Amino acid sequence: MVRLPGRTGLGPVAAALWFCLLAFSPVEAQNRLPSASGDWMLRNLRPSGQPVIPLFDGWYYNPDGTFELCFGFHNLNTAQNVEIPLGPDNFIEPARFDGLQPTHFDEVPSEYRRRFCVFTIHLDDLEEAPAIVWTLRVGGQTYSVPGSSSVHYRMDELEQSSRGNSAPLVRFDGLEEREHRGRMMVLDDWTVSATVGVPVSLEYTVTDPNAIPLGVTRVVWGKHQGPGPVEFGPEDDRVETESVSFSHATTATFRDPGEYLLRLQTVDWDLGNAYGFHCCWTNRYVRVSVDEAQ
Amino acid sequence: MLKGFGRFRCVVRGTGKALGVVLAMGVVVSVAAVPATAQEAATELTFTRDVAPILQQNCQTCHREGSFAPMPLTTYDEVRPFTPLIRDRVETRAMPPWPMDHTIGIQEFKNDISLSDEEIATILGWIDSGAPMGDPDDMPPPVEWAAFEDDWQYEEHFGRPPDIVIVSPSYMVPANELDHWPNLETSVPGLTGDRWIRGVELRPADPDTRYVFHHANPSIIDELGSVGVGHSAAGTVGYIFPDDTGQALRPGARVRFGMHLFPIDRDVNAVLQLGFWLYPEGEEPEFVTPGEVIHEASQSTGFGLESLSRTGYGPARGTGGGRGGVSTDPQFPRQVDLLIPPHSTATFRGVYVLDRPARIHSVRGHMHLRGRYQVIEAVYPDGRWEVISKLNWHHGWQTAFLYEDHVMPLLPKGTVLMVTNHFDNTADNPHNPDPNQWVVRGDRTVDEMSHTRIGITYFDSEEDFERLVREREELLARIVSEPVQAGG
Numbered sequence: 001m002v003r004l005p006g007r008t009g010l011g012p013v014a015a016a017l018w019f020c021l022l023a024f025s026p027v028e029a030q031n032r033l034p035s036a037s038g039d040w041m042l043r044n045l046r047p048s049g050q051p052v053i054p055l056f057d058g059w060y061y062n063p064d065g066t067f068e069l070c071f072g073f074h075n076l077n078t079a080q081n082v083e084i085p086l087g088p089d090n091f092i093e094p095a096r097f098d099g100l101q102p103t104h105f106d107e108v109p110s111e112y113r114r115r116f117c118v119f120t121i122h123l124d125d126l127e128e129a130p131a132i133v134w135t136l137r138v139g140g141q142t143y144s145v146p147g148s149s150s151v152h153y154r155m156d157e158l159e160q161s162s163r164g165n166s167a168p169l170v171r172f173d174g175l176e177e178r179e180h181r182g183r184m185m186v187l188d189d190w191t192v193s194a195t196v197g198v199p200v201s202l203e204y205t206v207t208d209p210n211a212i213p214l215g216v217t218r219v220v221w222g223k224h225q226g227p228g229p230v231e232f233g234p235e236d237d238r239v240e241t242e243s244v245s246f247s248h249a250t251t252a253t254f255r256d257p258g259e260y261l262l263r264l265q266t267v268d269w270d271l272g273n274a275y276g277f278h279c280c281w282t283n284r285y286v287r288v289s290v291d292e293a294q
Numbered sequence: 295m296l297k298g299f300g301r302f303r304c305v306v307r308g309t310g311k312a313l314g315v316v317l318a319m320g321v322v323v324s325v326a327a328v329p330a331t332a333q334e335a336a337t338e339l340t341f342t343r344d345v346a347p348i349l350q351q352n353c354q355t356c357h358r359e360g361s362f363a364p365m366p367l368t369t370y371d372e373v374r375p376f377t378p379l380i381r382d383r384v385e386t387r388a389m390p391p392w393p394m395d396h397t398i399g400i401q402e403f404k405n406d407i408s409l410s411d412e413e414i415a416t417i418l419g420w421i422d423s424g425a426p427m428g429d430p431d432d433m434p435p436p437v438e439w440a441a442f443e444d445d446w447q448y449e450e451h452f453g454r455p456p457d458i459v460i461v462s463p464s465y466m467v468p469a470n471e472l473d474h475w476p477n478l479e480t481s482v483p484g485l486t487g488d489r490w491i492r493g494v495e496l497r498p499a500d501p502d503t504r505y506v507f508h509h510a511n512p513s514i515i516d517e518l519g520s521v522g523v524g525h526s527a528a529g530t531v532g533y534i535f536p537d538d539t540g541q542a543l544r545p546g547a548r549v550r551f552g553m554h555l556f557p558i559d560r561d562v563n564a565v566l567q568l569g570f571w572l573y574p575e576g577e578e579p580e581f582v583t584p585g586e587v588i589h590e591a592s593q594s595t596g597f598g599l600e601s602l603s604r605t606g607y608g609p610a611r612g613t614g615g616g617r618g619g620v621s622t623d624p625q626f627p628r629q630v631d632l633l634i635p636p637h638s639t640a641t642f643r644g645v646y647v648l649d650r651p652a653r654i655h656s657v658r659g660h661m662h663l664r665g666r667y668q669v670i671e672a673v674y675p676d677g678r679w680e681v682i683s684k685l686n687w688h689h690g691w692q693t694a695f696l697y698e699d700h701v702m703p704l705l706p707k708g709t710v711l712m713v714t715n716h717f718d719n720t721a722d723n724p725h726n727p728d729p730n731q732w733v734v735r736g737d738r739t740v741d742e743m744s745h746t747r748i749g750i751t752y753f754d755s756e757e758d759f760e761r762l763v764r765e766r767e768e769l770l771a772r773i774v775s776e777p778v779q780a781g782g
Contacts, residue, residue: 276737
């Protein structure tokens with residue numbers, strides 16, 4: 001038996017050129033891919049023209065024994081935000097769960113590449129999870145992801161004792177009395193009014209639920225739904241503080257009138273990598289009703 | 295001999311396996327050994343005479359009362375009901391757990407616990423002929439196992455218990471919770487000057503807590519930074535460095551245990567012991583190893599990006615090598631870009647160009663539930679291409695494979711090291727929790743990881759490297775002129 005292929009004629013340079021090749025072979029056409037099989041590469045990030053992949057992050061128990069399913073996405077474009085309105089190109093089945101998923105997909109973040117748990121679906125029975133499917137159609141291709149009831153997809157929620165992470169309390173100042181915590185998608189009954197072209201101020205307070213210093217908090221604002229572009233005012237996406245709470249304000253400016261849903265994620269980033277371990281953070285959503293300029 | 299994990303083979307292993315001796319820069323010489331003909335012996339095979347000794351030597355470290363495998367395999371009555379399962383696990387080489395492909399790449403390891411072809415033929419032949427008990431007088435006396443607390447597996451290799459034992463802070467793992475990932479730190483006592491590590495072994499302080507350790511990655515922290523040292527996971531005992539090589543342990547050093555713990559059905563206190571065997575005080579090894587250097591399959595370096603390396607593959611290498619060198623180009627592939635479509639397989643390859651000569655003493659893979667295999671290849675500067683090892687990934691067994699000294703790959707400067715990882719996100723993968731999912735990178739076992747830890751020594755001097763190559767060639771010449779005896 002001879003194990004050495006001998007001279008292959010393949011020099012290191014040629015070998016190096018194959019770097020990071022990702023070959024893939026589809027077994028089922030259920031989720032079709034952006035391009036014909038051989039083209040699927042690890043280098044699937046491009047400035048533009050790439051799809052958005054819907055992702056199922058996992059599920060967690062609510063204190064009352066019901067369940068939340070978490071979904072996120074991976075926009076494979078480094079310089080292109082993608083809009084996919086609700087409808088035939090962006091829908092959840094069964095239809096009663098449809099409607100609260102994002103329609104705006106920010107370009108890939110430079111550091112963590114994905115958007116984690118941007119919305120949740122509430123279930124009384126986890127066995128329903130695999131039948132819940134979020135579908136996006138981009139560039140004529142279909143990308144779907146179902147929920148999963150597998151125990152492997154269970155996530156910690158609110159606290160992760162071994163790493164000492166916990167989801168912060170978040171309150172929108174002047175809009176509500178009570179603070180919210182955790183990833184569950186809760187739509188409040190208040191709406192912020194705004195006018196096209198006029199920055200509206202969004203003030204919020206982040207507090208450590210255990211009244212210990214917050215340390216590092218990652219703050220991620222994004223448009224969740226709405227007809228036109230939204231520009232957020234400058235804000236630190238990483239807040240480091242020794243105190244148990246901080247208050248911030250950002251602004252949002254709208255180009256087009258209509259109904260918007262904005263998303264604020266505040267992540268306990270003390271040990272870094274809260275995303276890798278899928279805990280812990282708080283999702284908040286702000287409804288904004290935007291009128292034409294007078 | 296090592297207890298249970300015994301058989302530190304000094305030269306080349308025989309008995310039915312084709313013998314491959316990988317030499318300097320990938321010269322492979324094969325000596326075919328003659329397989330025992332199982333059929334002719336099958337009629338006479340008995341448990342007491344033929345099978346019990348194999349089980350004693352190869353199975354009972356784990357399969358006995360007080361150890362951690364599901365059932366004891368010490369007596370005929372214990373073994374008999376399991377013969378169909380044993381047949382399957384032995385024939386498929388799933389047991390003993392040694393997830394290294396035996397058909398390609400280097401086959402000589404210091405810690406090989408796999409069965410030889412002859413041993414496999416004996417067990418299968420015995421089962422196929424009705425699994426007779428045989429003469430009770432043939433039964434070897436039971437193995438006397440050391441009490442758990444005295445049992446360092448590398449003690450026999452080094453001829454003494456570890457020189458320093460470091461105990462991790464106790465961590466309470468609450469019953470039935472999700473996985474815990476604590477980082478615990480402790481100091482290394484009694485260091486007055488620089489010392490050099492020859493070997494490392496990690497074990498749970500209490501055998502009952504074995505199940506809770508998914509892995510623990512200890513690292514040594516000193517003023518120069520943090521470097522990985524040893525590893526604990528099912529399947530891994532520790533490391534034994536080559537006789538001329540050591541890893542630094544400096545006064546003031548601390549050890550951090552990065553753990554991944556699986557809660558079980560009751561509260562347990564997880565404590566790890568880390569044993570170090572050291573070079574004698576005042577003795578410095580000829581070469582210094584940074585230990586294991588991570589090579590990501592989903593990310594490459596070595597394309598002029600070394601200067602950007604923060605974690606060490608480039609000039610400041612040492613603390614986690616292949617991970618460094620992230621390009622500022624947002625499109626440059628990174629480990630976090632790993633994405634495997636549903637019902638698909640995917641292959642990632644990371645490529646690393648060695649900026650100086652090196653020697654590999656161990657490999658250990660790391661993937662999660664969708665991982666199938668990892669291939670480590672070298673393309674030498676003269677264009678020759680060699681498969682160093684192919685790891686058949688099994689999430690339950692994160693074995694560190696320690697090459698025998700005489701087969702450790704010697705890689706000249708300019709060698710391209712390639713780490714190729716293959717994932718299977720189809721229903722054909724029995725470990726796949728849900729083939730409908732898109733798989734991404736993450737720390738949970740449902741998300742994937744994709745790296746190989748390569749135990750490596752870099753040589754700053756070309757002369758040192760050339761000397762090692764010459765010594766290897768001389769050894770090869772000796773082995774070829776004196777045919778190897780089977781049964782090594």
